[in-house]
Amino acid sequence: MINQSNLIAKESTTKENRIWIRISAACNEKCLFCLDSQAQDGKLIDEDIVKKQIRDGFRPWYTNRVILSWWEATINPKFPEYIAYAKSLGYDRIQTVTNGNMFAIPKFCDKVISLWLQEVTFSLHGHTAQLHDHLTATPWSFHKALKWLIYLRKYHPHVIINIDIVVNKVNVDFLPKIVSFYMKLWIKEFDILQIIPFGRGFAQYKDQLFYNISEHIGALHDTWKLSTLPWVYMWTNRFPAEAFEWFEDLIQDPRKIKSETMGESIEMFDPFIRSQWRKKPECFGDACDVCFLKQYCHEFIASVDSISVPMINPFIIWSDDIQKIDTHNYVVLRWEEFPSEVYKKYGTTPQNFLEFIQNMELKGHQKLVNIPPCIRSKNNSVLYEDYNNLKKEYCVEDYTSNYIKNLYRKKSISCKKCKFNDTCKGIHINFIRAYGFEILHPIE
Ligand code: SF4
Numbered sequence: 001m002i003n004q005s006n007l008i009a010k011e012s013t014t015k016e017n018r019i020w021i022r023i024s025a026a027c028n029e030k031c032l033f034c035l036d037s038q039a040q041d042g043k044l045i046d047e048d049i050v051k052k053q054i055r056d057g058f059r060p061w062y063t064n065r066v067i068l069s070w071w072e073a074t075i076n077p078k079f080p081e082y083i084a085y086a087k088s089l090g091y092d093r094i095q096t097v098t099n100g101n102m103f104a105i106p107k108f109c110d111k112v113i114s115l116w117l118q119e120v121t122f123s124l125h126g127h128t129a130q131l132h133d134h135l136t137a138t139p140w141s142f143h144k145a146l147k148w149l150i151y152l153r154k155y156h157p158h159v160i161i162n163i164d165i166v167v168n169k170v171n172v173d174f175l176p177k178i179v180s181f182y183m184k185l186w187i188k189e190f191d192i193l194q195i196i197p198f199g200r201g202f203a204q205y206k207d208q209l210f211y212n213i214s215e216h217i218g219a220l221h222d223t224w225k226l227s228t229l230p231w232v233y234m235w236t237n238r239f240p241a242e243a244f245e246w247f248e249d250l251i252q253d254p255r256k257i258k259s260e261t262m263g264e265s266i267e268m269f270d271p272f273i274r275s276q277w278r279k280k281p282e283c284f285g286d287a288c289d290v291c292f293l294k295q296y297c298h299e300f301i302a303s304v305d306s307i308s309v310p311m312i313n314p315f316i317i318w319s320d321d322i323q324k325i326d327t328h329n330y331v332v333l334r335w336e337e338f339p340s341e342v343y344k345k346y347g348t349t350p351q352n353f354l355e356f357i358q359n360m361e362l363k364g365h366q367k368l369v370n371i372p373p374c375i376r377s378k379n380n381s382v383l384y385e386d387y388n389n390l391k392k393e394y395c396v397e398d399y400t401s402n403y404i405k406n407l408y409r410k411k412s413i414s415c416k417k418c419k420f421n422d423t424c425k426g427i428h429i430n431f432i433r434a435y436g437f438e439i440l441h442p443i444e
């Protein structure tokens with residue numbers, strides 16, 4: 001059952017201006033799953049660079065949030081100074097993501113809170129020292145983080161505390177217990193991150209850490225169920241949408257892909273797109289099978305390789321005003337940016353949406369594009385736009401934005417039973433987020 005209010009509440013946070021700033025290329029833990037351990041050279045990021053990023057990141061008239069982060073921000077001696085600097089510029093929210101080691105020192109903790117650190121995200125990957133310390137490869141890390149968390153709760157109750165958990169083969173079956181454990185400490189907000197195949201996690205611990213989601217779906221669903229408690233706020237990151245059947249409001253906002261491909265990693269993805277995949281990312285290969293970007297990368301490769309796909313001519317772009325019926329051959333249904341816009345245009349229930357599509361008045365010869373036949377068989381072309389229909393130029397900005405808006409489609413697990421499975425590409429992710437996988441019905 002989609003939690004619509006949850007979904008719409010999350011929209012407001014995606015409208016906020018969020019700036020992530022790396023201030024240390026070093027860490028005092030050695031997490032097995034670290035995704036960019038190879039980039040850590042033990043140095044601190046230059047003060048001028050950090051301050052420039054804080055300055056440049058501020059946008060007047062927006063709600064501004066700065067997140068001092070990576071690898072372990074708190075080991076930078078200038079961490080308190082950067083908090084004060086961000087406050088002086090007018091940031092509305094100053095946050096850090098930390099393993100909690102430094103905060104176990106009460107003086108440090110009191111100082112950064114007094115300087116206006118308002119939100120702290122703890123990276124805690126277990127509910128016992130045995131589990132957490134094993135994953136961080138750092139003895140006593142669990143006790144230190146817990147000590148600081150309890151200290152904060154007691155002496156600085158106004159500070160917002162949340163927990164992020166990297167899910168992997170070692171802790172996935174304990175995930176409901178881990179979340180429940182921190183709930184008992186009055187943690188209300190959780191960021192659940194799927195492990196990704198970069199850095200030492202894949203290079204050194206592939207077999208120990210990577211898991212098949214379908215084999216552990218019970219533990220994941222038990223965790224997602226906890227998100228339905230009215231006081232719990234749960235985010236998920238880098239999981240495939242298929243992990244959320246019945247909990248689709250937890251599917252990550254598709255626009256987050258921008259920060260993955262156009263942030264720090266732009267130098268890896270831009271040559272890949274510009275060279276029309278002749279320059280593959282270094283990670284290309286076995287890692288793709290357990291990578292949340294598989295569809296993004298491989299859809300692009302398939303698009304480039306299908307240059308000869310017959311173009312629908314002319315494509316009629318039809319997204320701004322659904323009441324307009326084109327007089328040409330094709331009607332192309334595209335995304336809506338926010339779930340609230342989907343609800344406004346198509347109605348709030350899956351039935352509203354299905355009726356809307358069924359009742360669209362198309363002329364006899366007009367064909368629908370981008371809609372699976374199980375939603376409307378009449379006038380369906382079973383045709384989908386691909387990047388060849390959309391591209392302006394081969395660059396990461398253009399591909400990413402087109403991917404998010406038009407190419408990021410999903411099918412349900414039950415689609416395997418459908419006779420259209422080989423040709424159908426499903427439906428845009430935002431319709432799944434708004435109405436759930438239940439709008440798709442296999443045709444036998
Ligand atoms: S899917 Fe893309 S980002 Fe992921 S491992 Fe493969 S090439 Fe790298």
Ligand code: SF4
Nearest residue numbers: 374415418424441442
């Ligand atoms: S059930 Fe799945 S494969 Fe079949 S038409 Fe619908 S989306 Fe396509």
